[in-house]
Amino acid sequence: MFEVMMYDGGVYRSEELFEMIEDVGGVVLQKNRSSQMLMVTMSVPGEDREAITKLCTDIGGVVKDVPLAGTEIAVVGPTLGRHHMPHPICDIAEELRRYGSVTVVMGMARGRGKATAQMSAVERGIVEEYDAAVFVMGNFKSCVEKKSELLEDVRVPVVLVSGPKPDGVEDRCEAVVYGVGRKASRMRTPPERDKLEEIAETMERVLRDKKRSLEEDPLFVHPAEVKQILENYEPIDMCLRPSPIALHLDGLRVKIPYSEHRDYLENVQVYGRRLGEVADIFPSRIDDSSVIIRIKTRSQVDDEDRSRN
Amino acid sequence: METVVSGDDAFGREAYAALFEEIMSDLNKAVLIDKADITLRPDVPLFIFSIALKAEPSVKTVADAANVREESGSVHLTISQERYAPAILSALWGRYGRRAVAQQTRFDLDVAGADAAEIGSMVVSSGEEDKREILGALWRSMPEGIKNRRVLMDGNVITVVATEEIMLPGMIEEGEAVHKRMGGR
Numbered sequence: 001m002f003e004v005m006m007y008d009g010g011v012y013r014s015e016e017l018f019e020m021i022e023d024v025g026g027v028v029l030q031k032n033r034s035s036q037m038l039m040v041t042m043s044v045p046g047e048d049r050e051a052i053t054k055l056c057t058d059i060g061g062v063v064k065d066v067p068l069a070g071t072e073i074a075v076v077g078p079t080l081g082r083h084h085m086p087h088p089i090c091d092i093a094e095e096l097r098r099y100g101s102v103t104v105v106m107g108m109a110r111g112r113g114k115a116t117a118q119m120s121a122v123e124r125g126i127v128e129e130y131d132a133a134v135f136v137m138g139n140f141k142s143c144v145e146k147k148s149e150l151l152e153d154v155r156v157p158v159v160l161v162s163g164p165k166p167d168g169v170e171d172r173c174e175a176v177v178y179g180v181g182r183k184a185s186r187m188r189t190p191p192e193r194d195k196l197e198e199i200a201e202t203m204e205r206v207l208r209d210k211k212r213s214l215e216e217d218p219l220f221v222h223p224a225e226v227k228q229i230l231e232n233y234e235p236i237d238m239c240l241r242p243s244p245i246a247l248h249l250d251g252l253r254v255k256i257p258y259s260e261h262r263d264y265l266e267n268v269q270v271y272g273r274r275l276g277e278v279a280d281i282f283p284s285r286i287d288d289s290s291v292i293i294r295i296k297t298r299s300q301v302d303d304e305d306r307s308r309n
Numbered sequence: 310m311e312t313v314v315s316g317d318d319a320f321g322r323e324a325y326a327a328l329f330e331e332i333m334s335d336l337n338k339a340v341l342i343d344k345a346d347i348t349l350r351p352d353v354p355l356f357i358f359s360i361a362l363k364a365e366p367s368v369k370t371v372a373d374a375a376n377v378r379e380e381s382g383s384v385h386l387t388i389s390q391e392r393y394a395p396a397i398l399s400a401l402w403g404r405y406g407r408r409a410v411a412q413q414t415r416f417d418l419d420v421a422g423a424d425a426a427e428i429g430s431m432v433v434s435s436g437e438e439d440k441r442e443i444l445g446a447l448w449r450s451m452p453e454g455i456k457n458r459r460v461l462m463d464g465n466v467i468t469v470v471a472t473e474e475i476m477l478p479g480m481i482e483e484g485e486a487v488h489k490r491m492g493g494r
Contacts, residue, residue, distance in 0.1 A: 139325065
């Protein structure tokens, strides 16, 4: 059983850590270097956790649990205006990052208002590229209940965060965390920090259900293995965007243009198969600068093989 | 500042009382406000934000914001209200040119070849600008989607009646009633 953990420390002797991860058959999920500081999110066999932890401590770092590692989550506000942004939305995104997730913050073009709030098909498509979404709404119960209709058609798990406790929204989202709402300052007080933890833990619980359903019908190949194959591809290796490859529970986001690299991605070999055969590869709806790879399940691949023969 | 918030939504009432005070303090407008009356009816939706200022914003001259005196052929200013310092400097540069204005410290200025009485009467801030800033702060504290707004302003009372789609006559009447109650005409 693989366990995900994060090293937070300096770059000094970090080569030893990377060697050990490789030796035990682990995978580096994400590596962020800022000056002399380094954060490495890794997936390693459970039996080697102790040895890795000891090495991390020896080289002057600390080891943290990151239950949301390997996920990319969208934190969505009604708009990106100063009324809804930045405080609760940024604080929630930051908290989810501390739990190991890659997060993005987005606002809708016409998300403001009670009767006039809308979510376009393109916006919904963008949200659905992520593993899950947190929708942050405001302070009025009737507004939150009305606007929660926007979540009905979103096909990824949604956690609704609002001020008052809304009624009748259970069918529209996976979980509700209330007691936040619109704020004019950072969430710094102890009750507010507790609330942020509650949101992250709720998201962890929601994604655990999604992981469980993936375990029932496993993917043809784990996204981390595809990442290992792709990260040596020069355009990805040279990509200066943060996290050039972001892992999803069922695939990856690769931050290179689809139109230019489609052929390579379709034809790269994974366990003797073309990636294009075992995964759906399509451009991100945000723009052409990212590619979404959705790995098919084993049963799906078998089924397609049978229908071909 | 005394803030009264009314409405059916208990959470919204409490949250908006805190939000209003926090935003006004952030923008340095809380000290100008004597009392505020906020009506929140998100189910309509209708929002009425009314404030009574401690004093009606009036024209500010250099003499109101700085001590002006003549010293050995030039005029010396000591700024007493820092928020007007940029406007004072800008007015002096515009009238006498940058060469004539020497800024010795943050608050002390020397203007060569100027007349103290003339400098003292230069306008650095009109009351309209202050009112516009206060109105901007008021809009910032209101919910974002409530874009159809009617502003009632006279003397030291400012009232904003806001709804999302069609502004009905009854809404304006309700806003006018609040405006009168706060001391407006």
